[in-house]
Amino acid sequence: MKALLSREAGGPESLELVDLPDPVAGPKQVVIDIAACALNFPDLLMVADQYQTKPPRPFIPGGEVAGVVSAVGEGVDALQPGDRVIAGFVLGGLAEKILVPAGGAVKIPDSMSFEEASGLIIAYGTAHHALKDRARMKSGETLLVLGASGGTGLAAVEVGKAMGARVVAAASTEEKVALCLARGADAGIVYGRGPLDAEGRKALSARFKAVVGEDGADVIYDTVGGDYAEPALRAIAFEGRYLVVGFAAGEIPRIPLNLTLLKSCDIAGVFFGAWVRRHRDIYRQNLAELMALHQAGKVRPHVSETFPLARGGEAMGRLATREAVGKIVVVMK
Numbered sequence: 072m073k074a075l076l077s078r079e080a081g082g083p084e085s086l087e088l089v090d091l092p093d094p095v096a097g098p099k100q101v102v103i104d105i106a107a108c109a110l111n112f113p114d115l116l117m118v119a120d121q122y123q124t125k126p127p128r129p130f131i132p133g134g135e136v137a138g139v140v141s142a143v144g145e146g147v148d149a150l151q152p153g154d155r156v157i158a159g160f161v162l163g164g165l166a167e168k169i170l171v172p173a174g175g176a177v178k179i180p181d182s183m184s185f186e187e188a189s190g191l192i193i194a195y196g197t198a199h200h201a202l203k204d205r206a207r208m209k210s211g212e213t214l215l216v217l218g219a220s221g222g223t224g225l226a227a228v229e230v231g232k233a234m235g236a237r238v239v240a241a242a243s244t245e246e247k248v249a250l251c252l253a254r255g256a257d258a259g260i261v262y263g264r265g266p267l268d269a270e271g272r273k274a275l276s277a278r279f280k281a282v283v284g285e286d287g288a289d290v291i292y293d294t295v296g297g298d299y300a301e302p303a304l305r306a307i308a309f310e311g312r313y314l315v316v317g318f319a320a321g322e323i324p325r326i327p328l329n330l331t332l333l334k335s336c337d338i339a340g341v342f343f344g345a346w347v348r349r350h351r352d353i354y355r356q357n358l359a360e361l362m363a364l365h366q367a368g369k370v371r372p373h374v375s376e377t378f379p380l381a382r383g384g385e386a387m388g389r390l391a392t393r394e395a396v397g398k399i400v401v402v403m404k
Contacts (some may be wrong), residue, residue: 074166075383078129080120083387086132086165088380094170096144101173103156105138106185108164108383108401109372111193111222112317115390123342126162132387133164133401137179137188147173155179159192160344165383167403177358183365190222190372190398195361196354197316197343198226198292202234203357204346205339206290206312210235213283217303218294218319219256220247220396225373227292228256233369236290239282241303243393250396254373258282265320267298275299279306287311287334300324304336311336319393373397 072093075086096102114132116122140154150156156176163169179188202208214231218224219240231238232255240251241260248259260282262275279302280287287308293300297320304313304326313336318324331338347354364370375397378386382401389395 072167073380074131074163075133075380076129077118077132080118082119083115083384083391085118086384086387091166094168096142096147096170098145099147099173100144100170101140101147101150101176102142103136103138103158103169103171103176104141105136105164105167105169105403107138107189107403108133108136109190109193109222110387110390110399110401111135112319112390115387118387124344131163131166133166134161135159135189135192136161136164136169137185138169140176141168143173149173150176150178155181155185157188157192159196160347165380165401167380179362180366186374186377186400186402187372189400190374191361191365192358193343194222194226194398195230195370195372196347196358197223197341198230199357199361200343200346201292201314201316201341202227202230202290204353205341206314208234208236208290208312211237212289213237213239213286213308214290214292215239215241215279215283215288215303215306216251216256216292217241217299218317219251219259221294221319222395222398223316224292224294225251225254225397226370228254229370230364231290231292232256233364239288241279247396250373262299265298267302272298272302276302276305279303290314292316295320296324297322298324301326301330304330304334307334307336309334309336313338314341315339316341374400376400377402379403
């Protein structure tokens, strides 16, 4: 099989297209012929050795895939060759085939394309878990999403709307905000590119407050961090919940903790992968809820670009420039 291999830490250009032996299914394992692999920001960080998890090299990046089961190992009863499935929190997605535990592959309906399906688990799973389990968001609350046009940001816009929230989408360009509005956001803010000085942060906070309303945002979903975090936190509601999802701006913010006292608010971290490993039963229940939302037409991964495997490094580079909107997907055929 062909695969993109990371032999040493570096940027997307360091990935090498190689030929490797096909995987063989062992007990309670399945082989998936990959049709699509959705890329996520952690894939980029992992290749650069900047992620929490550092797999031994060489490794094949790519954390969520969709495809067809081609072989099953001993003791696998729930799946059979020909089943259309998705699998997330894997390593090895940028390849033509992947070996996964049978329990990690989930069937998908024929109505769901492989490109859309490959982008469902991590981005939408993160958003759903964050809003449901970490923020305990209720219908009628106001949700502010930073980095709203990215994969997990756009997922938060759609999931938040499906949960009955008033959604305010914040992104770096008018075009990105327009996409969020088209996907269900109620209002939008263009915050431009940083860095921001003290006056810039103060002005941005005033703009956040003007759009979320005088009571503030009940929930803030932050995928950006950097200079944008403090202005957003200053616009939070009393007893609001601030979700730390990622740091696409490239900097981990320093938060004045007096703001949490004055607002009586919570700051909650969202490390979806670690949570899934500890709560497999709840995760599968959440995934079933996401499938139902997709079938009802309330969430639908926005695949903005597709790339062949040979250009997988270029695809990952789109994440590095922060130009990507929705999901970037690598397709094998």
